[in-house]
Amino acid sequence: MSTLDPVVLFFVLGVVAGLMRSDLRLPSAVYEFVTMLLLLAIGLKGGVELSRQSLATMAPQMGAVIAMGLTLPLLAYPVLHYAGKLKRADAASIAAHYGSVSVGTYAVVAAYLSSQGIPFEEYMPVFVVMLEIPAIFVGILLVRGRALQQPFSHLAREIFLGKGVVLLIGGLLIGWIAGADGVQPIGKLFFDLFKGILALFLLEMGLITVGQLGDLRRSGLFLVAFAIVFPMFAAMIGGTLGWALGLSLGGTVVMATLAASASYIAVPAAMRMAVPEASPSLSLAASLGVTFPFNILIGIPLYHSAVRLMYPEGA
Amino acid sequence: MSTLDPVVLFFVLGVVAGLMRSDLRLPSAVYEFVTMLLLLAIGLKGGVELSRQSLATMAPQMGAVIAMGLTLPLLAYPVLHYAGKLKRADAASIAAHYGSVSVGTYAVVAAYLSSQGIPFEEYMPVFVVMLEIPAIFVGILLVRGRALQQPFSHLAREIFLGKGVVLLIGGLLIGWIAGADGVQPIGKLFFDLFKGILALFLLEMGLITVGQLGDLRRSGLFLVAFAIVFPMFAAMIGGTLGWALGLSLGGTVVMATLAASASYIAVPAAMRMAVPEASPSLSLAASLGVTFPFNILIGIPLYHSAVRLMYPEGA
Amino acid sequence: MSTLDPVVLFFVLGVVAGLMRSDLRLPSAVYEFVTMLLLLAIGLKGGVELSRQSLATMAPQMGAVIAMGLTLPLLAYPVLHYAGKLKRADAASIAAHYGSVSVGTYAVVAAYLSSQGIPFEEYMPVFVVMLEIPAIFVGILLVRGRALQQPFSHLAREIFLGKGVVLLIGGLLIGWIAGADGVQPIGKLFFDLFKGILALFLLEMGLITVGQLGDLRRSGLFLVAFAIVFPMFAAMIGGTLGWALGLSLGGTVVMATLAASASYIAVPAAMRMAVPEASPSLSLAASLGVTFPFNILIGIPLYHSAVRLMYPEGA
Amino acid sequence: MQTEIRKLLTIVCEGQLESRVVADVERLGAHGYTVTDARGKGGRGVRDAGWDRSANIRIEVVCEAATANLIAAHLRESYYDHYAMILFMVDVEVLRARKF
Amino acid sequence: MQTEIRKLLTIVCEGQLESRVVADVERLGAHGYTVTDARGKGGRGVRDAGWDRSANIRIEVVCEAATANLIAAHLRESYYDHYAMILFMVDVEVLRARKF
Amino acid sequence: MQTEIRKLLTIVCEGQLESRVVADVERLGAHGYTVTDARGKGGRGVRDAGWDRSANIRIEVVCEAATANLIAAHLRESYYDHYAMILFMVDVEVLRARKF
Numbered sequence A, B, C: 001m002s003t004l005d006p007v008v009l010f011f012v013l014g015v016v017a018g019l020m021r022s023d024l025r026l027p028s029a030v031y032e033f034v035t036m037l038l039l040l041a042i043g044l045k046g047g048v049e050l051s052r053q054s055l056a057t058m059a060p061q062m063g064a065v066i067a068m069g070l071t072l073p074l075l076a077y078p079v080l081h082y083a084g085k086l087k088r089a090d091a092a093s094i095a096a097h098y099g100s101v102s103v104g105t106y107a108v109v110a111a112y113l114s115s116q117g118i119p120f121e122e123y124m125p126v127f128v129v130m131l132e133i134p135a136i137f138v139g140i141l142l143v144r145g146r147a148l149q150q151p152f153s154h155l156a157r158e159i160f161l162g163k164g165v166v167l168l169i170g171g172l173l174i175g176w177i178a179g180a181d182g183v184q185p186i187g188k189l190f191f192d193l194f195k196g197i198l199a200l201f202l203l204e205m206g207l208i209t210v211g212q213l214g215d216l217r218r219s220g221l222f223l224v225a226f227a228i229v230f231p232m233f234a235a236m237i238g239g240t241l242g243w244a245l246g247l248s249l250g251g252t253v254v255m256a257t258l259a260a261s262a263s264y265i266a267v268p269a270a271m272r273m274a275v276p277e278a279s280p281s282l283s284l285a286a287s288l289g290v291t292f293p294f295n296i297l298i299g300i301p302l303y304h305s306a307v308r309l310m311y312p313e314g315a
Numbered sequence D, E, F: 001m002q003t004e005i006r007k008l009l010t011i012v013c014e015g016q017l018e019s020r021v022v023a024d025v026e027r028l029g030a031h032g033y034t035v036t037d038a039r040g041k042g043g044r045g046v047r048d049a050g051w052d053r054s055a056n057i058r059i060e061v062v063c064e065a066a067t068a069n070l071i072a073a074h075l076r077e078s079y080y081d082h083y084a085m086i087l088f089m090v091d092v093e094v095l096r097a098r099k100f
């Protein structure tokens, strides 16, 4: 089979169509629909697995994952601000994006591993949900210090009540309460169709990526370099963490990929409201225009082969 | 498993998100899509079963069900008009809503029974379709007497050609003509995905319900009380009828729930055109803001346990 | 079972609802979504089969099919221009529509054959894709001769980058690269749901068809006659070609139907840009208002029985 | 480029009225209209989309002042009492005045 | 048909601001508003739909001139520096002037 | 609050023209534009959505009068004969006039 997972071919189709200036576009209502299904599906999946685990056993792992979510933006910020000479607000906003995770990238790595027949801890979606948010707070504190422009409550709402987060967390809770049997009847929509829905999502992502190239050109070479190098560096951290937590080979690949991925759903909305002086086009150009395609086309296989070295005995 | 059916958890998620003022919302095109699928699916299901029954045997049951659809609004009207001091038009409009049925509530009770493993007459959807309309005529006659503002033809169109009714009846006819085998190839969309689609529908319903609370506050306590008490009363009538018609325990629970449910698809559209002086927000606040959540959260289990008493021998 | 395939009943429902002036309408985002799924599904199906064939063996058949796509408009044009007294641009535009194919009609004939249990060459979708385009060039040349209004590059983009064509060809390529196994995980969406999605598509097509009747009245009797007679004539050509190429009975019925069908996705968009002086309502009234319903209601069974005569030994 | 003056009449009302209002508009002499979907809030409360139960539409009509007044008067008569609706008018410059 | 003059204030801004701008508009004394979804391009680049991350909205407010100025001034204060936003005003004739 | 006068040019045309018209608008000197989806009816008949084969769009451009006239003239030249299109103009008050 081709080295590219079939769903990724839809991304490529989107990119090509976009570059050739096709008028192809998912209607925004459909793109939103497809995204909602992905978010709910990932949340549900995570919740079901959570209901199988004892929180006690997972607590340490969760702590470590959150710690990573808080650390990554602190590592990204100085690079962006001092090396990259980016305005404080922009540097903090981009740092928040890269400290958080990309749900789409997670879906692709999950598809990648499953089509390679590589198992991974079923509860990984829990980490996806947990990594969404911490980086946002770090990002905001990096700009505002403790002097928040708006009341914190208002801010917390922007963060936790953004629809992306609500669907992820809501799905997680529903999956947790209902458990595997309870979720089974709705699984035909949320789980069986997952890859097909992902394909449509990636088709549109390809078109969106091309749309970012314009802003990218304006944003300069440094940002492009950052959007490729930082994810690889973050992947090392994530991979090491996964290995240290004793995850399987597959789980470690997922962790590396999560660390390497940059948010474009929860974080942009939150930062736009919390740090309006930061240019949204900069962070989106980097995360959508460079990091997302890099990860799903090159990063994931790369992280996979790197992680393989850490697991000499195979899985 | 939790007392709440998983699909109902999506409704709860919608309510919570709405109360917390999340910006979560199904795009209206998607909400419409999801509703259309539910209406068609229920119609198809009913039609397929109809093709299995001999009309002769069903005729009496159908007659009784229609009679109920004509009676309920006549019972609701005086309560609303005299006890509730509501304007004649408003009382009649609300009465029509409560004489008709809620497709969403039917879908939930069907899901509830199936996940409890309680069988019920497969042809129940036929009654859903048949209960949609009679109450509308009663409601209109209650306001206009015989003096209709618009030509009756124009009115009948508003009623029968509203998209909700067209999809229900159209689905019913297609299911009837095509029969079980004929419908099987399209079943993967309309039947297998039913519960997942219902979950999305209920998510949006939760958000819509919260949106009604404002109007509700304005509409006063009496209406809230009516929207809880009348359904329970109607459920007794529906339950008794189901029992008298010799339906199974499950079928009787469905009948009780149908009687207790209030329309928010076919009736609002029709009443808006036929009785424009009636305030649409009053009837929607009651049916969406109170009765729908009451039925799916409390009513259905309640009616179930009540009906159990009528069926000592179990089913 | 009824002579009408169940999916076609949805078309009938749409027509009836439209004629009765129901407000039923698929939201345009949903109609676009459904159409995209059909185009991708057909492309994918074709690509998968292509990956099973040796191009060498298919090349001659492809050549013949393309030749047909180039010939049909040349046959239609004089009839429209001289007999029908249509302006040159209009005649050429309509000719292009009838030289191309209707994806929806293909989906219906495929459903028709499968529900009749009649096998046909799996790679037929390849021909659907290949027949989309040639006629467009012929149509344009018929008006412009070699004197193109716009740079050819710009024109080719309009043709090849119209979203309809992109989805068909893109799906084809993805199916081809990924192959049967690769596509399998996304098959639950694109293949299993195909008929249900087609049903929704046909529902809207019925409504759209009715919308064309107005333009049709204006466009006169000749066009109506052409839209029925030419397809039957084209079906003979297509059928003969299929038979000559040694296709199975089913495959020949498909070929006849493809020849008889008129495009309403790729061609209208392309002609609108390339030959703006041609009235789009004329060609759409003919292809959507007459030919599409004629083919799926009468044509397909007709072509089927005609082809049967060519295959005395059955299949 | 010489232009002429016409009235732009903008109507915002509940979506369910579309077919009726549009029919009125044409009957009263306008040669065309443009409709866009909208949501909003006014005396009758919030009007937000969903199973288009309560979404608004925004109808624009470019026509002669007399026609605009005719339409406005008719709409006020027929709908103001019971339906969510507002309208406003402004003079606009058009090309091809005969079209309007 | 006698009409009165009011201001039509049209605001085009990024969709994420809807709830905030609409709240401001009401707080500053407008009796209603109409919102339509839009896309476009301006100083801050293309704003096209999708996971409504960057779609625009178009808010129309019919109100008294004073209120319109108040709103315009407030919006310029609060949003112009950091958000994609433009606004423009025009006099329109309305019926039922008390509504606005 | 002092404001300046600019032209608001509104174009309603078939959706397929979006990319071309928008390109023209920018080329001819406008600094931005806003597009909303629409449906409607005019000389060329009903234009209703669906596989956006025949939906309309509504393009608004705020710019200097001269630019507006330039654009209007160009559009009439290039599209009026063969495409569904209308346009109208009105003076509007803007803040930040330099933007337009």
Ligand SMILES: Nc1ncnc2c1ncn2[C@@H]1O[C@H](COP(=O)(O)O)[C@@H](O)[C@H]1O
Pocket (backbone or CB within 6 Å): D012, D013, D038, D039, D040, D041, D042, D043, D044, D045, D046, D047, D056, D083, D084, D085, D086, E030, E031, E032, E033, E034, E035, E060, E061, E062, E063, E099, E100
């Ligand atoms: N002052 C206003 N400015 C702009 N739009 C308004 C205004 N008042 C009402 N509307 C619109 O007109 C619709 C109906 O108004 P109403 O009949 O007052 O509920 C509302 O839903 C709004 O979309």
Ligand SMILES: Nc1ncnc2c1ncn2[C@@H]1O[C@H](COP(=O)(O)O)[C@@H](O)[C@H]1O
Pocket (backbone or CB within 6 Å): E012, E013, E039, E040, E041, E042, E043, E044, E045, E046, E047, E056, E083, E084, E085, E086, F030, F031, F032, F033, F034, F035, F060, F061, F062, F063, F099, F100
């Ligand atoms: N000159 C203009 N004419 C019409 N709309 C404009 C204009 N400039 C900006 N816009 C709209 O206002 C939004 C925000 O503008 P800006 O803040 O300049 O990016 C743009 O996305 C457009 O939708």
Ligand SMILES: Nc1ncnc2c1ncn2[C@@H]1O[C@H](COP(=O)(O)O)[C@@H](O)[C@H]1O
Pocket (backbone or CB within 6 Å): D030, D031, D032, D033, D034, D035, D060, D061, D062, D063, D099, D100, F012, F013, F038, F039, F040, F041, F042, F043, F044, F045, F046, F047, F056, F083, F084, F085, F086
């Ligand atoms: N008098 C009018 N008032 C408002 N919109 C119009 C008018 N005439 C035409 N339109 C719009 O412009 C589009 C193209 O007009 P036409 O070229 O006359 O078909 C129509 O589909 C309508 O959306």
Ligand code: NA
Pocket (backbone or CB within 6 Å): A072, A097, A098, A099, A100, A101, A102, A234, A258, A259, A260, A261, A262, A263
């Ligand atoms: Na990350």
Ligand code: NA
Pocket (backbone or CB within 6 Å): B072, B097, B098, B099, B100, B101, B102, B234, B258, B259, B260, B261, B262, B263
């Ligand atoms: Na009822």
Ligand code: NA
Pocket (backbone or CB within 6 Å): C072, C097, C098, C099, C100, C101, C102, C234, C258, C259, C260, C261, C262, C263
């Ligand atoms: Na053909």
